[in-house]
Amino acid sequence: MEYHYCNPSSLTTSSTTSSSSSSVLSYSGSLTLTNKQQCSPPFKYKGVVPQPNGRWGAQLYNSNKRVWIGTYDTQHQAANAYDMAIIRFRGAQAITNFPIHHYGRPHLKFLATLTQARVIDMLRNHTYEDELARFIRAHNREKKNSQMGLDQSSTVRELMFKKVLTPSDVGRLHRLVIPKHHAESYLPKIAHDYNGENVGRETMLCFEDGKKDRIWRFKYCYWKSSQNYVLTKGWGEFVKDKGLKPGDTLLFHSSNSDTNIEGSSDNNSKRLFIDHTRCKEQADVVKDATVSNDSATSSSSDRGSDNGNGEIALSSSNVVIRLFGVDICPLVRTVVTVGCDRMQELDGGGDARCPISTMSG
DNA sequence: CTTTGTGTTGAC
DNA sequence: TCAACACAAAGG
Numbered sequence: 001m002e003y004h005y006c007n008p009s010s011l012t013t014s015s016t017t018s019s020s021s022s023s024v025l026s027y028s029g030s031l032t033l034t035n036k037q038q039c040s041p042p043f044k045y046k047g048v049v050p051q052p053n054g055r056w057g058a059q060l061y062n063s064n065k066r067v068w069i070g071t072y073d074t075q076h077q078a079a080n081a082y083d084m085a086i087i088r089f090r091g092a093q094a095i096t097n098f099p100i101h102h103y104g105r106p107h108l109k110f111l112a113t114l115t116q117a118r119v120i121d122m123l124r125n126h127t128y129e130d131e132l133a134r135f136i137r138a139h140n141r142e143k144k145n146s147q148m149g150l151d152q153s154s155t156v157r158e159l160m161f162k163k164v165l166t167p168s169d170v171g172r173l174h175r176l177v178i179p180k181h182h183a184e185s186y187l188p189k190i191a192h193d194y195n196g197e198n199v200g201r202e203t204m205l206c207f208e209d210g211k212k213d214r215i216w217r218f219k220y221c222y223w224k225s226s227q228n229y230v231l232t233k234g235w236g237e238f239v240k241d242k243g244l245k246p247g248d249t250l251l252f253h254s255s256n257s258d259t260n261i262e263g264s265s266d267n268n269s270k271r272l273f274i275d276h277t278r279c280k281e282q283a284d285v286v287k288d289a290t291v292s293n294d295s296a297t298s299s300s301s302d303r304g305s306d307n308g309n310g311e312i313a314l315s316s317s318n319v320v321i322r323l324f325g326v327d328i329c330p331l332v333r334t335v336v337t338v339g340c341d342r343m344q345e346l347d348g349g350g351d352a353r354c355p356i357s358t359m360s361g
Numbered sequence: 362c363t364t365t366g367t368g369t370t371g372a373c
Numbered sequence: 374t375c376a377a378c379a380c381a382a383a384g385g
Contacts, residue, residue: 049376053364061374068366174385219385233385 045079045097047086058082058123062089070124081123087111088119110135127215130206134215157253157273160186164279167246174236176218176250183229186252190222190229205231207252207274216274238274247279 044050049057051071056078058069069085072078079097086094087103088111094100100108110132111119122128161182163169169176178187190203205220219233238244253273 044376047375049378051365052379055364057366059366059376064374066367066375071365236385 045075045082046095047082047097048075048078058085060086060089067120068124069120070126081128084111084128085116085119085123088114088116106136106139107132109139125217126204127206127217130215130217134208157255160252160254162252163250165244165246165248165250170239170244170246170248174232174239176231176235178229178231180227180229182252186254187220187229190220205272207272210273210275242276244276245279249277249279251275251277 047058047060047069049059051057055071055073056075057071058078058081060067060069060082067085067089069078069081072081083094083096083098083103086096087100087108103111113135114122119128122131161179163176163179163182166177187205188203203220205218207216207218209216216238217234218231218238220229220231222229251274253275254270255273256270
């Protein structure tokens with residue numbers, strides 16, 4: 001059953017009788033489409049705009065500026081993305097496309113842990129769902145452990161395969177070739193037509209990376225001409241972020257969904273992990289990293305990582321930087337600014353990290 | 362080349 | 374505050 005925001009006027013003229021509403025947020029759209037007020041095809045969700053190519057964009061307005069939330073295949077997806085974003089931006093004042101109780105408590109909790117910029121980032125990258133799943137997994141695990149007094153937090157990761165990066169893997173081609181036998185034995189099947197062409201919606205693979213708490217999403221396809229399996233879209237960003245160089249080694253792991261807690265409706269798909277190790281020479285020739293320890297500067301970014309010319313990948317907390325072959329303890333907390341500046345502005349002036357204000361928990 | 366998402370405007 | 378629309382910028 002779907003809840004559509006069908007009737008704009010019902011939103012603006014909504015009663016302001018603030019009391020006794022059972023819902024957390026003041027959702028005032030008509031929740032049930034009981035009558036024949038079905039939405040016609042050109043129906044639009046709040047914050048959703050059509051794109052020239054038939055896809056759908058989502059956007060919100062915040063302090064007189066538009067915040068672009070990304071493009072999606074369907075109106076529904078775009079509306080959903082808008083909801084996530086607007087809840088994070090407006091808290092209890094948010095007017096959503098779908099009633100707030102559609103989003104479970106863990107979900108709202110998840111949202112509250114993120115900065116505005118991070119939410120937008122994840123929505124635009126289409127990694128939001130995976131990040132949420134990961135959060136809920138962790139949440140459940142924690143719950144389970146505390147219930148049982150157990151500390152059984154490790155999930156079993158199985159090495160699928162490795163690959164030593166070639167120059168073209170890290171060059172401007174922005175693609176990673178995955179050896180055919182590895183792709184075919186470990187990675188999901190790609191639908192082909194009789195001609196070997198990729199068919200259907202493109203396949204995207206999401207990988208977790210051990211160090212940083214983010215998920216990497218790559219387009220995965222088969223190139224008929226070269227008979228190669230490749231990661232394309234998203235790969236360039238990964239290379240840049242990690243500062244990958246030829247000779248570095250990628251490690252691909254997988255693990256089965258680790259939770260057997262009821263209620264966590266995990267699909268049976270495997271979790272995928274991508275990590276890397278530096279090749280020897282490079283580890284020794286780590287550049288003279290211009291480490292600034294200006295601790296006053298604040299980065300609203302959640303990510304720690306290399307930046308621009310920096311060659312050192314800094315992860316969030318317990319970092320050991322290896323400089324000229326010497327391990328440098330994390331005395332120096334390097335402040336790294338990463339991501340697009342636009343994003344950082346979003347949280348500017350504010351409580352980047354504070355939970356949703358009036359969300360009752 | 363395709364697609365995103367910004368510039369801009371006018372209605373509410 | 375919001376969406377419609379045109380189109381430049383971005384990206385593959």
